[in-house]
Amino acid sequence: MKKNPWLRFFLSYLFVFLFTAVSLVVIFLFILGNASKQEADNANNRYAHTAVKTFDNTLRNIEQAIIQETLTNSDLQSFYDHTGTNDIYSNYLLYSRFRDLTSSINGIDSIYLYRTSDQKVMSDSYLLDLADFEDKEFVTNRMEQPNLNSWSSPRSYSSIKGGQSRQVVSLVKGIPFGTAQQGLLVVNIFLPYLQNELAEIGQSDLHYAYFTDPAGKPFFRSMESYNNDRVQIQSELTDWSLHSGLKNTKFGGFLSIISFFWIIFITLVLMFGISLLIYVFRRNYKPIDTITNRIQQYVYNDKYRYEGDQFTFIDSSIEKLILQSQHHEAQAAKDLIWKKSTLLRDFVTGTMNSVQAETKRELLEQQLLERFKAAPRSCLVLLIEVDAYNIFLQTYNERDQLLLRFALQSAVSEMSGHYSNSIWIEWLSGSRLCNLIALDEVEPNSLDTILQMCEEWRNWVEGYLKFTITVGVGEPVPALSNLPYSYEIALDMLDIKATLGSNKVISQKNLSQQPTAVIYEQLATIRSMIHYIKTGKELWENEFRSIFAEIKARHSSRKAIVNMADYLHYHLTKEISGLPEDIAVYWNHILLPELKEALKHFASIDELERDIFAALCDISEKINIRRESSPHYQNIGAIQAYISAHLADPNLSLNQISEYFQLSPSHFSALFKEVMNEKFIDYLTRIRIEAATRLLVTTNASIQDIGLQVGYVHSFSFIRVFKKWTGTTPGEYRKKKESG
Template structure:
């Protein structure tokens, strides 16, 4: 039925489509043809103008060259001033000049000169007298008219055996302006001019023809026949020649343009035919609409804006309003049904796992059918999927990505279950928990101990391999009846409480919890106090006690909340001990150690992670406390060493070994402590003390250099002088002399 209506409508309106497309094609073709004709006409105008300018420019260049040569060329001047009896070299030089002019201007076909004194004619190829020269008539005509312009086309025959050629000639007198000694005739072949303009156009589409002042074809193509016509024509102000151009098939173009009226009439006819066809088709298709309106006539509906106009009912408005009302009601019902379906599904799931629904298996089946849920069976088993490190999951992904990943996880669980011939029902019961209800089927017998673990482990492995997070799955016991489902769900959630101890990215069942011994929280408080005590007294074995305590925690079975309470107690006990220490340690604890420990505990998701995160913070605190203790002891020791050196610096035996023996310490350790606490090496400090005293003795006493050296700890004056000059920059004698000179002015 639908195919029949489609074909009928398609075949009804297809002729109108063809008519419109055809008319559009004709209009486009006409516009394109007219535009092309205008562009061709403009191109021909530019072609004629360009050809005229090119020819005029070339001829003007030759004209200017001839004028300049008649004025400046010595060989030409000498020729016109000489006679038959003159030096033959003058003639040779003139011929050479003519050849140079032809070489420099290839457009020139030939040149000859006429000397009036004896009628001698000299060209680039021969010489003669006017009465014997082939161009005698032209020479005599010019002597009468003397018009210095380019001539019309004429036949020039220099040698009878070669024949003549069509040329245009330029005649210039010599000398310039007077013109009484002779004349120069420049011949340019019209064929050369034709070649000059031939590269400007495509001879297959356009043509150029040039006529002289008499209307004779000078060069170019004669295209007045064969359908061609001239579209543009220009007259040169320099030569008075006419330049015309046009299209080779101009007649055909004109004929096509003349069809515009025919195409217009055809277009009008097509429009009329289209209107008639639309009237016919509309009349034919209106009958089913009238039948539909008749069926809706019994439907009572108030129409906004009035349903009648001028006493007649508006059937279309009535049908539209009725259909809109029906569709709107159906849409609202469908939307409400979908919203209620989702809410009813989640509500039923929560009632089943929370124990709030006292349903029998039959009642459950009746509820599941309209909600499009899996048909429940007599027995089922629960497991809950928890996203590990959910805080990091929320920080690493946007809201949209979180929803997408959760949807992917839920879909993957359903696909894996279908591959294992299992049926399940899953719902997100919290932000990080996906609760799944696995139903028993003939293919998946829940009595087999591998059914649920196999499904759960495949889900866990796929998530770890393909997604950027891991999951921990809590497995509940088998529920024989509907009322045991809450117990199975509660067992799943209870199993997940021990994830911190048992580890993430694994399966945890109620059997795993029952098989391990329960540990009391209070049993760990004493271990914490002992650990803190060892830490406070500075015993290095506190790290072994720390690791042993975490091993004890791992062997026990505390819930996640209990582990957090134990960790918080650890921080509390450390803080209480630190409160009795120095202000520096208390400040370091409050500003550095306590925030780091709190951050590690808040972000810790397993015992191993907590152990590895807390340990470096405590080690850093321990090392700092020990360093402070050592620093206080060493500072006092170094202070005593400095006083000892200041009092006994004149002792020649003063050295690191001497200090070490005096203070019962290793010499290398003394050097290290001295450098760390004073920032200066022991040797540099001793030399500085000695040199300061030496400068005082040299300026305030009359002791000799040897005596000064002995008083500051040197047995040799040479050694003393070398060290003094290295430190002060002067020898002891120079230093004393310089001081006395400055003191005396």
């Protein structure tokens, strides 16, 4: 082994090389397999969504055709109105029309009508009583549960007693639509037709698909054998679910063949790599022999003499070199002058690791002892920030900026010498100057003296320079290791400059209360204010003033103010998106960019308040002009009065009000949305909940009685809607108001 040292070196790394190479191969094959599986899953997911969408369109076309027939066929309307019951000719026309629909629309097995007034059933061939109808159980169930989905699950259907039953799904429509007060219209779709449609939609050698009812039962028994579902999607039109997965194909075997060839190829590459590695090691090991010989020529100490093991010899030589290097580093560490700035910056900002901290602290304490003849009892950090720094950068060129910074640093340094022991003054950034102060706690008013010194700095800059400064005063700390705490306090003081204003000396001592974030209740006030803007109420100005008054009173930090403004922008943008396009475009492309720019550069809370208020006034005016320009604006007052007068009516609805004002429901809904900027149902729910909150606070009525007074017959419905709108139940809301 001594004769071939390169071989020992080679074998020691060969295992690492092989382990790494094999690991990379395994990882590569694993990633390849996962990628193939992921791609198959993605393809199956796209296939399933396409199948559901296409299938829904097919069913929707049938449903729309039936709806159109219901709305346009006068004979059908006469049947339900009971005006043509004994008209044989009208019944014959209905029979004929049913047969036409059955033959013209693919998939329809049969159609029948049920009339509630006399419990008669008319199909495409006969008129009989419900009691004699074979499908009476289905009709009765649908009448008892009118809110079920229009499309039923698969079921057996027979038109006459003793007849052969067929598997169908049924489309059920109440007459009138949504109520079933006059009866039902039932269209039976032949289930095998749906099976054929699904087969045509999803013809694929890789994928399978089948539907299940809400209970999870497959429509077709042939699909029960599939148990490799990858996707389950619920239809938007029905309550059915589409299950889809991959069939057992030769696709996996194909991937296995590919992987096998990859393994052969990689094995050959590894063998070639090992051969090349042997050649490279033998060729490149020669310089190690050369290095060993050269080191030996300069080593005369027996301790480092080469005795056959080249690596041990090289290791001992390097150890000697390291010892010499450490000696030189120890000598160089004694020169501390050039390191002073870096050391202090690390201490103030806390940007040092734990290994460096102890050494640097000892070096700094040594400097303090040399300067003050004794260790200071405490220290604090003062941060001087140039106000309106963006304007400062725009006003002065780079040379003038350097001169002004030098003048400020020199003035601070000179005036600090008359009041305190200033350890270090240095610019931390273009706008912030740091002054580290050593305090003597023997003097009881030392902190007051520091504040007086800061005021002199501020007055001098205001009088002699063309800008102002704000000073953030940190808290005194007993040890140098605690300087980052004092620095953070000074930063916090500068952060609330936006609330208190610039050109000030800010410390915790002269604050009436500690700065706090914007409280959660302000978020609710913001939402209320935006609703007033949207609906044209002038109350939004009072809400706006109260928000900013609360911010000022709490001395909120700049970060809290920015978060509040961002929430206001987000919520207002969301609400305006539902308004006419010209208003949304004006907000998104003109006002919102201006507000975002103002939020980046505002110097005080008053400045930000002024900019936001101007923008809100602008958008409020746009909304009001648009509302008042509507030809229906004058009618909305009467509509609101009617709603307020009938608020306790549980049957108050869009149809009732539109009928009272002699308008169609769709026209009335569009008119209301255009003028009020909110849907009718949202408006009705909101004023009911607002009335309920007033009754909860001003009366002792029970929850059920209050629900009745605002139009809710069932207390559980009232509680559910109240909690959805307010975030709390009526009982909790009343307790909160009574305790608060």
